[in-house]
Amino acid sequence: MAEPVAALEQFRQQWREEVSARNRKPEKTSSNQKARRTSDSRPERPINRPPTRHPVADIKQDDSDHHSDAEPAGGSNTAAIQQRTESLKIHDADDDEFTPTPKREPQSALEHFEHAVERESQGKLGDSLAHYRKAYKLDAKVDQSYKNKHFAAAWKSKPSDPNPSNAAVTVPSTAHHSLEDPKRVTLTFDQLINSFANSSIEGASPIIAGDRPAPCGIKKLPTEVLLELLRHVAVRDPAIYMRLSLVCRKLAYHIVTDNSIWKRVALGPEFGLASQQYDFNTDLQGREVIFQDLAEDVDEDERPSPGLVTELSFPKDTVWRDVFHNYPRIRFTGIYISTVNYTRPGGASATAHTWNNPIHIVTYYRYLRFFRDGTCISLLTTNEPIEVVHHLTAENLNFVRSGKKEASGHPLNFTSSAPALLRDSATSSSAAPPPSARDVMKHALRGRWRLCHPSLDGPTPTTDASANNHQNTQSNPKPTMSPGDLHIETEGAGPRYMYTMHLSLKNAGSVRSKHTAKNNKLVWKGFWSFNVLTSDWAEFHLRNDKPFFFSRVKGYGL
Template identity: 45%
Template sequence: MQDNAELESFRREWREEVARRSKPRSTQAAPQAAAAPPLTRLPPTHHAAADRKDLEEEGPPPASFDPEELAQRVGELSVQPEKEADEDEFTRRDVTEPNTALEHFERAVEKEAAGKLGDSLQHYRKAYRLDDAVDKKFRNKHYAHVWKKPAQPIPDQPSTTSATVPAPVEAEILPISELIASFAHLPIPPADPVVENTPPPPCPISKVPSEVIVEILHYVALRDPAAFGRMALVCKRFAYHFAHEQQLWRRICQSPEFGFKGMHYTFACDLHGRPIYTLGDRYTPFPTDVPLEIPKPLSSWSEVFQSYPRIRFTGIYISTVNYTRAGAASTFQTVSWNSPIHIVTYYRYLRFYPDGSVVSLLTTTEPVDVVPYISKENIMAARATSHKGHQRQVSDIGKSLSGAADPVPPVAQAALKYGSRGRWHLTSPDPLPESEDQPEPTPTPGEPSTDPRDLIIETEGVDPKYVYTMHLSLRSPSSSKSHMNPSKNTKLVWRGFWSYNKLTDDWGEFGLRNDRAYVFRRVRGWGLA
């Protein structure tokens, strides 16, 4: 009898659960859940099947569903003023909480593109509880042009006049190099008038000789190559100088600020940043005192600068890692499909310095809260404060750890105390000249790498007897298909991660199952005048 009573109780609870789930969509938002629901594959609902039928009638779906493109389109709806081209993305702005189902769906797309899968899942659940057809409304709002059928061509109408119209002459298609060369003698056009039917503002630079323009571009290129690239979009005359003046690109390649004279192909300092050799002893693949040749298969110095392996000092490399783990089931939960699954997100940060040092940080703090304050000085100050056994009080908020103008918030200070100092070097593209002054490198497991894109990083471990060794490799985004794409060498993919015990001379390898590649993000003011 007791078994029958328990069976009836289970059946009654199961019927109530099924009845509650089969009710029409509610107009109230669900309370925020502490953990994500179990990731199970559910059968399609009626509205999902109807949407799929509409897609078959209207046409094929898009070729790809890019979350970054969706986030960009949603961001364009903001009334905020447009950012400058070189502004970083690590400034926090006020964000209103979404109310409607469509707003929750748009916020979920933004969170998913940023790698915050837990927050994205919560907004998706709220959106579907408010409106089970919100995905169709989102598609109609942001992708109506994708599903729009092309207009039917209008049949030729009989001519009412006897005049004959000559057939259009097809324009000759020139190669890119000849097309840019044709811009050499074009004048610099004036700006558009501010008010309609008024003369345009004066353009003094249009009367400047070409020699002076090249000298101006020379200073712009050495100050910020990215600004030099944006000047090519101003007019055709600047585009010609951008592509034709290869001596400017060779000067950028030889500069220590952005070029390969600032790269290191052996360790230049120890783990604490103390230099090992002087600047004059540094090896560089493009010295200034010998005749230079463009390495094959490249054909110009601009391609050398854009394609050759190069570490960037004007920003930070970020690796966003997401993984799931099973949560503890409640004592009141008797079925496994109702057990929670947590989505864990953490970040790895790497900031490189021209002197051969590097800063590594592993934390769960989001980039907007910690990236502006990542520096060697702030990390050492945060670690010193932590070792003294006291934390910054609320009344101390506003003081900078490293003496900088911007204060370090408590959230960033708590994360920076786990930062580690280290050193880095690239693999030499050519055999290094033998020198007795070169320091003996730290042994690495396996055979040494010969790929010039490889990067070796050594950082402090959790204990002074340990040294962490990272083996990374420079790569370009998957969308980069041409040598002229400026977004090359912006990824660092993992090739190995080890821990070296200096006392026992043992190596231990870390697993990289959940780790993802580092992606470069520019930060305003870092490495720029």
């Protein structure tokens, strides 16, 4: 009976402890209930509490693990724990296997060049320069190796085209083209222009979609009338005539293929070869030469008399558009300017101590303007072109030479060199040129020019008009003239001197380009001074002189 009584007493004692424990927590429970919002209208949601036991705890461990855990702090257990915790220690940075090792010094030229580029990008120019020097000492073409290594993929040459561009017609071939990606047929320029033959002039589209288009009167013109209009435009201004080809295909076809219009422009007196002078027709003062010196011993048969370039000088199948663009001719719608720059040492100050010597940069300009009657104006000055070109006219030069203070009946500031326009405006009067024009034109020199005849097959010595002035032909240098050469004679520094220039017409720009402007460059070949009294020639050395380049001036007219 003792054991049941003892068990009963133990149960009673536990029950009392539970009751006393419950009696000690009512205040805390009541305070929690007041803080919690309760609603009689809806039941309280059940509270999800974490489980008191994790399912992993029910998994039975292996005997080896149980045995190892059950053992007290033994030797093997201590060694295992030390081995596990050894990997958790924080080692010194010097013991880390990822610590950067010292970089290997470059050995080859390419490595030096790569290091130099890297240092240069970082701003370390001193180290970069040292590596550059070492690289070029090892290999003089190391830069090419660097480009081939790093940039070869960007400039790989495209595979050669099996159909060259200069072929008559490029037709896709099934031998090297797949049927999935056929290549377009490439036409030559002539074939492209011929494809515009049946095109028509289309009027401008209406501004508002669906509205009636504006009337196009030129669309209804016959072809003969249209060509006559194009002829008048070409005679007035060939540049505008060429720009008309950008309007539509029909005009492009007529402008490129109509050879008669280009023949009129190429042989006409406005801009063509008929306006060129192949012999001296005036003297230095602009007076027409209508007499022959009796003391001249040259026979008429031996005296060269180059005539005008006519249609008979060319074959029948001549493309006159190429003649107009390629044949040498002087341009009258602007001025040829040569800009000369050179340096010379300056004098040091005699009253102060200086660490350097001054250097002077000298700049001056040479101007050449040509007229259709065979005369020209030459000017050497330090004034810039904007201060000179609009005053460089024959009328202003005549006014300055005459010494008048008031304008006469002719227009002094008229800038057009076209004879027809000059005659129409000769009756009008204008004011005298401004003082700035007088200051510029007082140094201008009158002259005359002639161009070597294009029919000349080979270079021949020039025949100057110096024989007309009883000059000593033995002392005359007689420069060799070839097609495209220009011979100019101008007044000298005084009445007893005369200047002779030998220039050659060239094309400025790339030789391979088809769109390079023609006849816009004058290259020096010689420059001499002739003494009329002593018949002595003196040559000017062209050490600093530069070629002349053409610049169009709208004020000169057409």
